[in-house]
Amino acid sequence: LVERMRAYGETVFAEMSRLAAETGAINLGQGFPDTDGPRSLIEAAAGRIRDGVNQYPPGPGRPELRAAVAADRAERFGTEYDPDGEVYITVGATAGIAASVLAMVEPGDEVVLFEPMYDSYAAVVSLAGGVRRPVPLRPGPDGRFTFDPAELRAAVGPRTRMVVVNSPHNPTGTVLTRAELEEIAAVCREHDLIALTDEVYEHLLFDGAEHVPLASLPGMRERTVAVSSVGKTFSVTAWKTGWVMGPAPLVRAVQTVNQFLTFSANGALQLAVAEAVTGEREWVRGQREALQAKRDRLSDGLDRAGFGVLRPQGTYFVMADVRPLGFKDGLELARTLPRTAGVACVPAQVLYDRVEEGRHLVRFAFCKRDEVLDDAADRLVRAFA
Ligand code: GLN
Numbered sequence: 001l002v003e004r005m006r007a008y009g010e011t012v013f014a015e016m017s018r019l020a021a022e023t024g025a026i027n028l029g030q031g032f033p034d035t036d037g038p039r040s041l042i043e044a045a046a047g048r049i050r051d052g053v054n055q056y057p058p059g060p061g062r063p064e065l066r067a068a069v070a071a072d073r074a075e076r077f078g079t080e081y082d083p084d085g086e087v088y089i090t091v092g093a094t095a096g097i098a099a100s101v102l103a104m105v106e107p108g109d110e111v112v113l114f115e116p117m118y119d120s121y122a123a124v125v126s127l128a129g130g131v132r133r134p135v136p137l138r139p140g141p142d143g144r145f146t147f148d149p150a151e152l153r154a155a156v157g158p159r160t161r162m163v164v165v166n167s168p169h170n171p172t173g174t175v176l177t178r179a180e181l182e183e184i185a186a187v188c189r190e191h192d193l194i195a196l197t198d199e200v201y202e203h204l205l206f207d208g209a210e211h212v213p214l215a216s217l218p219g220m221r222e223r224t225v226a227v228s229s230v231g232k233t234f235s236v237t238a239w240k241t242g243w244v245m246g247p248a249p250l251v252r253a254v255q256t257v258n259q260f261l262t263f264s265a266n267g268a269l270q271l272a273v274a275e276a277v278t279g280e281r282e283w284v285r286g287q288r289e290a291l292q293a294k295r296d297r298l299s300d301g302l303d304r305a306g307f308g309v310l311r312p313q314g315t316y317f318v319m320a321d322v323r324p325l326g327f328k329d330g331l332e333l334a335r336t337l338p339r340t341a342g343v344a345c346v347p348a349q350v351l352y353d354r355v356e357e358g359r360h361l362v363r364f365a366f367c368k369r370d371e372v373l374d375d376a377a378d379r380l381v382r383a384f385a
Contacts, residue, residue: 057267061089173312301377
Protein backbone atom coordinates (compact mmCIF):
# COMPACT_ATOMS: atom_id res chain seq x y z
CA LEU A 1 0.00 0.00 0.00
CA VAL A 2 1.32 3.45 -0.86
CA GLU A 3 2.64 5.40 2.09
CA ARG A 4 0.01 8.13 1.90
CA MET A 5 -2.82 5.61 2.39
CA ARG A 6 -1.33 3.65 5.28
CA ALA A 7 -3.28 5.55 7.90
CA TYR A 8 -6.52 4.18 6.45
CA GLY A 9 -7.73 0.80 7.66
CA GLU A 10 -11.16 -0.72 7.20
CA THR A 11 -13.89 1.96 7.15
CA VAL A 12 -15.78 2.43 10.39
CA PHE A 13 -19.04 1.67 8.58
CA ALA A 14 -17.73 -1.72 7.50
CA GLU A 15 -16.33 -2.46 10.98
CA MET A 16 -19.57 -1.62 12.77
CA SER A 17 -21.74 -3.50 10.24
CA ARG A 18 -19.55 -6.57 10.71
CA LEU A 19 -19.77 -6.25 14.50
CA ALA A 20 -23.56 -5.95 14.25
CA ALA A 21 -23.73 -9.08 12.08
CA GLU A 22 -21.44 -11.06 14.42
CA THR A 23 -23.45 -10.20 17.50
CA GLY A 24 -26.93 -10.14 15.95
CA ALA A 25 -27.31 -6.51 17.06
CA ILE A 26 -29.71 -4.06 15.45
CA ASN A 27 -27.53 -2.13 13.02
CA LEU A 28 -28.06 1.61 13.45
CA GLY A 29 -24.47 2.20 12.32
CA GLN A 30 -24.11 2.33 8.56
CA GLY A 31 -26.75 4.56 6.98
CA PHE A 32 -28.99 2.50 4.72
CA PRO A 33 -32.76 2.04 4.79
CA ASP A 34 -34.36 -1.32 5.54
CA THR A 35 -37.20 -0.78 3.06
CA ASP A 36 -37.05 -0.44 -0.72
CA GLY A 37 -37.34 2.63 -2.88
CA PRO A 38 -40.32 3.38 -5.14
CA ARG A 39 -41.72 0.24 -6.81
CA SER A 40 -41.91 1.93 -10.23
CA LEU A 41 -38.20 2.79 -10.07
CA ILE A 42 -37.24 -0.78 -9.32
CA GLU A 43 -39.59 -2.18 -12.00
CA ALA A 44 -38.21 0.32 -14.52
CA ALA A 45 -34.61 -0.72 -13.82
CA ALA A 46 -35.48 -4.42 -14.01
CA GLY A 47 -37.38 -3.78 -17.24
CA ARG A 48 -34.47 -1.91 -18.82
CA ILE A 49 -32.11 -4.77 -18.01
CA ARG A 50 -34.57 -7.29 -19.47
CA ASP A 51 -34.92 -5.04 -22.55
CA GLY A 52 -31.19 -5.34 -23.18
CA VAL A 53 -29.77 -2.08 -21.83
CA ASN A 54 -26.67 -3.97 -20.74
CA GLN A 55 -23.72 -2.44 -22.56
CA TYR A 56 -21.56 0.60 -21.81
CA PRO A 57 -23.46 3.86 -21.70
CA PRO A 58 -21.61 6.99 -22.88
CA GLY A 59 -18.79 7.90 -20.45
CA PRO A 60 -20.48 11.12 -19.27
CA GLY A 61 -23.73 9.23 -18.69
CA ARG A 62 -27.03 8.57 -20.46
CA PRO A 63 -28.31 11.83 -22.01
CA GLU A 64 -31.77 11.13 -20.50
CA LEU A 65 -30.39 11.26 -16.96
CA ARG A 66 -28.13 14.26 -17.58
CA ALA A 67 -31.11 16.16 -18.99
CA ALA A 68 -33.37 15.08 -16.11
CA VAL A 69 -31.04 16.16 -13.30
CA ALA A 70 -30.20 19.46 -15.02
CA ALA A 71 -33.90 20.25 -15.51
CA ASP A 72 -34.65 19.33 -11.90
CA ARG A 73 -31.89 21.63 -10.57
CA ALA A 74 -33.06 24.49 -12.76
CA GLU A 75 -36.65 24.06 -11.61
CA ARG A 76 -35.91 23.75 -7.90
CA PHE A 77 -33.07 26.24 -7.53
CA GLY A 78 -32.87 28.31 -10.72
CA THR A 79 -29.30 27.20 -11.47
CA GLU A 80 -28.93 26.22 -15.15
CA TYR A 81 -26.51 23.54 -16.36
CA ASP A 82 -25.98 22.34 -19.91
CA PRO A 83 -26.59 18.56 -19.89
CA ASP A 84 -23.85 18.33 -22.54
CA GLY A 85 -20.64 19.31 -20.82
CA GLU A 86 -21.82 20.57 -17.43
CA VAL A 87 -23.38 17.37 -16.05
CA TYR A 88 -21.45 14.14 -15.64
CA ILE A 89 -22.83 10.86 -14.25
CA THR A 90 -20.64 8.98 -11.75
CA VAL A 91 -20.65 5.70 -9.81
CA GLY A 92 -22.34 7.28 -6.83
CA ALA A 93 -21.35 10.51 -5.13
CA THR A 94 -18.27 8.70 -3.83
CA ALA A 95 -16.70 8.49 -7.30
CA GLY A 96 -17.77 12.06 -8.12
CA ILE A 97 -16.06 13.36 -4.99
CA ALA A 98 -12.92 11.29 -5.55
CA ALA A 99 -12.60 12.28 -9.21
CA SER A 100 -13.16 15.95 -8.37
CA VAL A 101 -10.46 16.02 -5.68
CA LEU A 102 -8.01 14.03 -7.80
CA ALA A 103 -8.69 16.34 -10.75
CA MET A 104 -8.26 19.65 -8.92
CA VAL A 105 -5.99 19.22 -5.89
CA GLU A 106 -2.22 19.23 -6.52
CA PRO A 107 0.17 17.58 -4.05
CA GLY A 108 0.68 20.09 -1.23
CA ASP A 109 -2.54 21.98 -1.93
CA GLU A 110 -4.71 22.60 1.11
CA VAL A 111 -8.35 21.58 1.34
CA VAL A 112 -10.66 23.10 3.94
CA LEU A 113 -13.23 20.68 5.35
CA PHE A 114 -15.79 20.89 8.11
CA GLU A 115 -15.39 18.21 10.75
CA PRO A 116 -16.77 15.75 11.57
CA MET A 117 -16.51 14.80 7.91
CA TYR A 118 -17.77 11.93 5.79
CA ASP A 119 -14.96 9.39 5.78
CA SER A 120 -14.15 9.41 2.07
CA TYR A 121 -13.14 13.09 2.04
CA ALA A 122 -10.07 12.62 4.20
CA ALA A 123 -8.97 9.58 2.22
CA VAL A 124 -9.28 11.16 -1.22
CA VAL A 125 -7.46 14.32 -0.12
CA SER A 126 -4.65 12.03 1.06
CA LEU A 127 -4.77 10.12 -2.20
CA ALA A 128 -4.31 13.40 -4.08
CA GLY A 129 -1.40 14.35 -1.82
CA GLY A 130 -3.38 17.28 -0.43
CA VAL A 131 -3.35 18.65 3.11
CA ARG A 132 -6.53 18.88 5.21
CA ARG A 133 -7.44 22.05 7.08
CA PRO A 134 -10.36 21.10 9.33
CA VAL A 135 -12.92 23.57 10.64
CA PRO A 136 -14.98 22.20 13.53
CA LEU A 137 -18.75 22.07 13.59
CA ARG A 138 -19.89 22.35 17.19
CA PRO A 139 -23.35 22.22 18.73
CA GLY A 140 -24.83 25.46 19.99
CA PRO A 141 -27.18 25.70 22.98
CA ASP A 142 -30.04 24.44 20.75
CA GLY A 143 -28.03 21.31 19.85
CA ARG A 144 -27.58 22.40 16.24
CA PHE A 145 -24.04 22.05 14.90
CA THR A 146 -22.53 25.07 13.21
CA PHE A 147 -19.13 26.67 12.55
CA ASP A 148 -17.42 29.84 13.69
CA PRO A 149 -16.73 32.06 10.63
CA ALA A 150 -13.47 33.20 12.25
CA GLU A 151 -12.28 29.58 12.41
CA LEU A 152 -13.20 29.14 8.75
CA ARG A 153 -11.19 32.21 7.78
CA ALA A 154 -8.24 31.10 9.92
CA ALA A 155 -8.15 27.76 8.08
CA VAL A 156 -7.67 29.41 4.68
CA GLY A 157 -4.14 30.26 3.53
CA PRO A 158 -2.15 30.89 0.36
CA ARG A 159 -2.05 27.18 -0.53
CA THR A 160 -5.78 26.60 -0.09
CA ARG A 161 -7.32 25.25 -3.27
CA MET A 162 -10.70 23.86 -2.30
CA VAL A 163 -13.44 23.94 0.33
CA VAL A 164 -15.64 20.86 0.77
CA VAL A 165 -19.18 21.63 1.92
CA ASN A 166 -21.64 18.89 2.86
CA SER A 167 -25.18 20.06 3.59
CA PRO A 168 -27.40 18.46 4.78
CA HIS A 169 -24.45 17.22 6.79
CA ASN A 170 -23.44 13.67 7.67
CA PRO A 171 -23.05 12.93 10.57
CA THR A 172 -24.40 15.99 12.41
CA GLY A 173 -27.64 16.43 10.44
CA THR A 174 -27.03 20.16 10.16
CA VAL A 175 -28.62 21.93 7.21
CA LEU A 176 -26.52 25.02 6.59
CA THR A 177 -28.55 28.21 6.42
CA ARG A 178 -28.33 30.70 3.60
CA ALA A 179 -26.41 33.04 5.92
CA GLU A 180 -23.86 30.34 6.78
CA LEU A 181 -23.45 29.48 3.11
CA GLU A 182 -22.98 33.20 2.33
CA GLU A 183 -20.03 33.18 4.77
CA ILE A 184 -18.48 30.25 2.95
CA ALA A 185 -19.17 31.80 -0.46
CA ALA A 186 -17.52 35.07 0.56
CA VAL A 187 -14.35 33.20 1.59
CA CYS A 188 -14.36 31.23 -1.70
CA ARG A 189 -14.69 34.41 -3.75
CA GLU A 190 -12.06 36.37 -1.79
CA HIS A 191 -9.47 33.58 -2.01
CA ASP A 192 -10.46 32.27 -5.44
CA LEU A 193 -11.25 28.77 -4.13
CA ILE A 194 -13.08 25.87 -5.73
CA ALA A 195 -16.09 24.65 -3.73
CA LEU A 196 -16.95 20.97 -3.80
CA THR A 197 -20.47 20.46 -2.48
CA ASP A 198 -21.80 17.09 -1.36
CA GLU A 199 -25.59 17.29 -1.54
CA VAL A 200 -26.56 13.62 -1.32
CA TYR A 201 -29.11 14.39 1.44
CA GLU A 202 -30.59 17.36 -0.43
CA HIS A 203 -34.14 15.96 -0.19
CA LEU A 204 -34.00 14.69 3.40
CA LEU A 205 -34.96 17.85 5.29
CA PHE A 206 -37.09 18.24 8.42
CA ASP A 207 -39.17 20.92 10.13
CA GLY A 208 -39.32 23.04 6.99
CA ALA A 209 -35.53 23.35 6.61
CA GLU A 210 -34.51 24.55 3.14
CA HIS A 211 -31.67 23.19 1.03
CA VAL A 212 -29.66 25.99 -0.56
CA PRO A 213 -27.07 24.86 -3.13
CA LEU A 214 -23.85 26.85 -2.66
CA ALA A 215 -23.69 27.24 -6.46
CA SER A 216 -26.90 29.28 -6.38
CA LEU A 217 -25.21 32.12 -4.46
CA PRO A 218 -23.63 35.06 -6.32
CA GLY A 219 -20.26 34.34 -7.92
CA MET A 220 -20.37 30.67 -6.94
CA ARG A 221 -21.66 28.79 -9.98
CA GLU A 222 -18.39 29.31 -11.85
CA ARG A 223 -16.30 27.86 -9.02
CA THR A 224 -18.52 25.11 -7.63
CA VAL A 225 -18.63 21.41 -8.40
CA ALA A 226 -21.93 20.09 -7.02
CA VAL A 227 -22.20 16.37 -6.30
CA SER A 228 -25.32 14.38 -5.53
CA SER A 229 -26.69 10.89 -6.01
CA VAL A 230 -29.80 8.73 -5.90
CA GLY A 231 -28.96 6.42 -3.00
CA LYS A 232 -30.55 8.47 -0.22
CA THR A 233 -33.23 10.23 -2.25
CA PHE A 234 -34.79 6.97 -3.44
CA SER A 235 -33.64 4.52 -0.73
CA VAL A 236 -31.44 2.60 -3.17
CA THR A 237 -28.00 2.96 -1.63
CA ALA A 238 -26.64 -0.01 -3.62
CA TRP A 239 -27.35 1.66 -6.96
CA LYS A 240 -24.28 3.89 -6.81
CA THR A 241 -25.57 6.34 -9.37
CA GLY A 242 -24.63 9.97 -8.89
CA TRP A 243 -23.64 13.08 -10.75
CA VAL A 244 -21.35 16.07 -10.82
CA MET A 245 -22.56 19.47 -12.03
CA GLY A 246 -20.46 22.53 -12.61
CA PRO A 247 -18.98 24.86 -15.17
CA ALA A 248 -17.63 23.07 -18.27
CA PRO A 249 -13.88 23.43 -17.48
CA LEU A 250 -14.30 21.87 -14.03
CA VAL A 251 -16.57 19.09 -15.30
CA ARG A 252 -14.07 18.38 -18.08
CA ALA A 253 -11.37 18.01 -15.42
CA VAL A 254 -13.57 15.53 -13.52
CA GLN A 255 -14.20 13.62 -16.72
CA THR A 256 -10.48 13.41 -17.53
CA VAL A 257 -9.87 11.65 -14.22
CA ASN A 258 -13.06 9.64 -13.94
CA GLN A 259 -12.77 8.06 -17.39
CA PHE A 260 -9.82 6.13 -15.99
CA LEU A 261 -11.42 5.32 -12.65
CA THR A 262 -14.76 3.83 -13.68
CA PHE A 263 -15.18 5.02 -17.31
CA SER A 264 -18.98 4.90 -16.97
CA ALA A 265 -21.76 4.01 -14.54
CA ASN A 266 -24.67 1.53 -14.87
CA GLY A 267 -26.78 2.51 -17.91
CA ALA A 268 -30.02 0.67 -17.11
CA LEU A 269 -30.20 2.27 -13.66
CA GLN A 270 -29.53 5.67 -15.20
CA LEU A 271 -32.57 5.33 -17.47
CA ALA A 272 -34.79 4.26 -14.58
CA VAL A 273 -33.58 7.15 -12.40
CA ALA A 274 -34.09 9.64 -15.25
CA GLU A 275 -37.84 9.01 -15.02
CA ALA A 276 -37.96 8.97 -11.22
CA VAL A 277 -36.26 12.35 -10.76
CA THR A 278 -39.47 14.15 -11.65
CA GLY A 279 -41.90 11.20 -11.68
CA GLU A 280 -41.42 10.24 -8.03
CA ARG A 281 -41.51 13.61 -6.31
CA GLU A 282 -44.55 12.57 -4.32
CA TRP A 283 -42.73 9.47 -3.08
CA VAL A 284 -39.76 11.60 -2.01
CA ARG A 285 -42.09 13.96 -0.13
CA GLY A 286 -43.62 11.02 1.72
CA GLN A 287 -40.18 9.67 2.51
CA ARG A 288 -39.11 13.01 3.95
CA GLU A 289 -42.15 13.09 6.25
CA ALA A 290 -41.62 9.49 7.31
CA LEU A 291 -37.97 10.17 8.13
CA GLN A 292 -38.85 13.20 10.21
CA ALA A 293 -41.15 11.02 12.32
CA LYS A 294 -38.41 8.39 12.58
CA ARG A 295 -35.95 11.04 13.71
CA ASP A 296 -38.32 11.90 16.55
CA ARG A 297 -39.00 8.26 17.35
CA LEU A 298 -35.34 7.35 17.75
CA SER A 299 -34.34 10.66 19.35
CA ASP A 300 -37.02 10.18 22.02
CA GLY A 301 -35.78 6.63 22.61
CA LEU A 302 -32.16 7.77 22.98
CA ASP A 303 -33.31 10.49 25.32
CA ARG A 304 -35.17 7.94 27.48
CA ALA A 305 -32.05 5.77 27.56
CA GLY A 306 -30.10 8.76 28.90
CA PHE A 307 -28.03 9.91 25.91
CA GLY A 308 -27.58 13.63 25.24
CA VAL A 309 -29.51 13.90 21.98
CA LEU A 310 -28.53 16.46 19.33
CA ARG A 311 -31.56 16.53 17.06
CA PRO A 312 -30.78 16.92 13.33
CA GLN A 313 -32.54 19.04 10.69
CA GLY A 314 -31.93 16.52 7.92
CA THR A 315 -30.22 13.25 6.79
CA TYR A 316 -30.54 9.72 8.22
CA PHE A 317 -28.59 10.42 11.39
CA VAL A 318 -28.82 11.67 14.95
CA MET A 319 -25.76 12.44 17.04
CA ALA A 320 -25.74 11.51 20.71
CA ASP A 321 -23.45 12.52 23.58
CA VAL A 322 -22.42 9.51 25.69
CA ARG A 323 -21.23 11.51 28.71
CA PRO A 324 -24.64 11.69 30.45
CA LEU A 325 -24.47 7.86 30.56
CA GLY A 326 -21.17 8.04 32.43
CA PHE A 327 -18.95 7.21 29.44
CA LYS A 328 -16.13 9.37 28.13
CA ASP A 329 -15.30 7.70 24.86
CA GLY A 330 -17.75 7.04 22.04
CA LEU A 331 -15.42 4.60 20.30
CA GLU A 332 -15.23 2.40 23.38
CA LEU A 333 -19.00 2.51 23.74
CA ALA A 334 -19.61 1.79 20.03
CA ARG A 335 -17.34 -1.25 20.17
CA THR A 336 -19.12 -2.73 23.21
CA LEU A 337 -22.72 -1.64 22.58
CA PRO A 338 -23.56 -4.46 20.12
CA ARG A 339 -22.73 -7.02 22.83
CA THR A 340 -23.97 -5.17 25.89
CA ALA A 341 -27.18 -3.70 24.46
CA GLY A 342 -27.69 -5.39 21.07
CA VAL A 343 -27.47 -2.14 19.12
CA ALA A 344 -24.73 -0.91 16.77
CA CYS A 345 -23.87 2.74 16.16
CA VAL A 346 -20.91 4.66 14.72
CA PRO A 347 -18.34 6.50 16.85
CA ALA A 348 -18.17 10.04 15.52
CA GLN A 349 -14.56 10.62 16.60
CA VAL A 350 -13.22 8.67 13.62
CA LEU A 351 -14.75 11.37 11.40
CA TYR A 352 -12.59 14.11 12.98
CA ASP A 353 -8.95 15.06 12.46
CA ARG A 354 -9.04 16.53 15.96
CA VAL A 355 -10.41 13.49 17.74
CA GLU A 356 -10.97 15.38 21.00
CA GLU A 357 -13.71 17.45 19.35
CA GLY A 358 -15.85 14.35 18.92
CA ARG A 359 -14.58 11.84 21.46
CA HIS A 360 -17.88 11.80 23.33
CA LEU A 361 -20.19 11.52 20.31
CA VAL A 362 -21.79 8.56 18.57
CA ARG A 363 -24.09 8.52 15.55
CA PHE A 364 -27.29 6.49 15.20
CA ALA A 365 -29.13 5.95 11.90
CA PHE A 366 -32.93 6.23 12.03
CA CYS A 367 -33.67 5.20 8.39
CA LYS A 368 -35.24 1.97 9.68
CA ARG A 369 -38.73 0.53 10.11
CA ASP A 370 -40.57 1.83 13.18
CA GLU A 371 -40.61 -1.55 14.90
CA VAL A 372 -36.83 -1.78 14.49
CA LEU A 373 -36.35 1.69 15.99
CA ASP A 374 -38.67 0.80 18.88
CA ASP A 375 -36.82 -2.45 19.53
CA ALA A 376 -33.47 -0.60 19.49
CA ALA A 377 -34.78 2.07 21.86
CA ASP A 378 -36.16 -0.59 24.25
CA ARG A 379 -32.81 -2.37 24.26
CA LEU A 380 -30.93 0.87 25.03
CA VAL A 381 -33.37 1.83 27.76
CA ARG A 382 -32.98 -1.64 29.32
CA ALA A 383 -29.19 -1.39 29.12
CA PHE A 384 -28.84 2.11 30.59
CA ALA A 385 -31.94 3.64 32.10
N1 GLN B 1 -23.03 6.99 3.91
C1 GLN B 1 -23.16 5.87 4.78
C2 GLN B 1 -23.03 6.31 6.22
O1 GLN B 1 -22.57 7.40 6.51
C3 GLN B 1 -22.10 4.82 4.59
C4 GLN B 1 -21.64 4.50 3.25
C5 GLN B 1 -20.46 3.57 3.34
O2 GLN B 1 -20.49 2.58 4.05
N2 GLN B 1 -19.41 3.92 2.69
O3 GLN B 1 -23.37 5.53 7.06
